[in-house]
Amino acid sequence: MVENTQFMVEVKNLVKHFDEVKAVDGISFNIKKGEIFGLLGPNGAGKTTTVKLLLGLLEANQGNISILGFDPEKDEVALKSRIGYVSEEPLIYKSLTPRELFNFIASIRNLNGDDVSAKLAQYLESLGAIEYYERLISTLSRGNKQKIQIIAAILHDPDLLIMDEPLAGLDAKSVKVVKEILELHTERGGSVLFSTHIMEIAEDICDRIGIINRGKMVAMGTFEELRHMAKDIDSTMDLEDIFLKLTEQDESIKDIIKKLRITMKSTNGS
Numbered sequence: 001m002v003e004n005t006q007f008m009v010e011v012k013n014l015v016k017h018f019d020e021v022k023a024v025d026g027i028s029f030n031i032k033k034g035e036i037f038g039l040l041g042p043n044g045a046g047k048t049t050t051v052k053l054l055l056g057l058l059e060a061n062q063g064n065i066s067i068l069g070f071d072p073e074k075d076e077v078a079l080k081s082r083i084g085y086v087s088e089e090p091l092i093y094k095s096l097t098p099r100e101l102f103n104f105i106a107s108i109r110n111l112n113g114d115d116v117s118a119k120l121a122q123y124l125e126s127l128g129a130i131e132y133y134e135r136l137i138s139t140l141s142r143g144n145k146q147k148i149q150i151i152a153a154i155l156h157d158p159d160l161l162i163m164d165e166p167l168a169g170l171d172a173k174s175v176k177v178v179k180e181i182l183e184l185h186t187e188r189g190g191s192v193l194f195s196t197h198i199m200e201i202a203e204d205i206c207d208r209i210g211i212i213n214r215g216k217m218v219a220m221g222t223f224e225e226l227r228h229m230a231k232d233i234d235s236t237m238d239l240e241d242i243f244l245k246l247t248e249q250d251e252s253i254k255d256i257i258k259k260l261r262i263t264m265k266s267t268n269g270s
């Protein structure tokens, strides 16, 4: 298999239906080496479905995915060592302690030696995770589970990190540390697919962003490019307004709040 050196990830015309729901409806994007690409969109936009298609966890109805020249549906095994995944759901190995989980990961990924131990110790220390290293994962707080999941995804130095809402539940200090971890990852040529529904997070972390709504890519570019695009669409609006408009959340918000107030006031007898 010849590896494509220009793009780490190439997605063309990806389609995934769940019965009549078009969760992903003809999406295309590329991720370069060393780039953090953000999938930004509201709840139900199709971010997690896209992520699962890239991981080969779901089968596409149409389209092409290439990760380092491999097809995730056919070459799952070859890609396993090259990808790290942080899922939107909490960690599954709840009956293990972090120590047992990392021992397990080290054995299945063949991670041995002082380098890996030193790296793991440093990640644990940086994220303040040492104090609960011997506790069952099921007893940890949501944010602390998330930290363990992030370390588990990056410990083997994957080429591509796929992170579905990775900062959800993390405190401010841990967000800073994770951002630094991502920067170190891209400095050594790694790429990231980062999904979020929060624009400020996408702006802060991602080099390029694809705005996704109802399974379609409605805009794509660097933040500066999107800002220019926003000016072209309507010079009086800022990017946040444009994002809400592109994802059809602008008018409906006012309407929802108005209706909510009317109903609540009338049902409260006032």
Ligand SMILES: Nc1ncnc2c1ncn2[C@@H]1O[C@H](COP(=O)(O)OP(=O)(O)OP(=O)(O)O)[C@@H](O)[C@H]1O
Residues within 6 Å of the ligand: 018, 021, 022, 023, 041, 042, 043, 044, 045, 046, 047, 048, 049, 050, 088, 197
């Ligand atoms: N297994 C499934 N069966 C049926 N419909 C599904 C399934 N998984 C996702 N969907 C639907 O596909 C659409 C996209 O869902 P997806 O989980 O990809 O959204 P998302 O952008 O990740 O949203 P969120 O921000 O809430 O995580 C939604 O309408 C969802 O209900």
Ligand SMILES: [Mg+2]
Residues within 6 Å of the ligand: 047, 048, 049, 088, 164
């Ligand atoms: Mg999701």
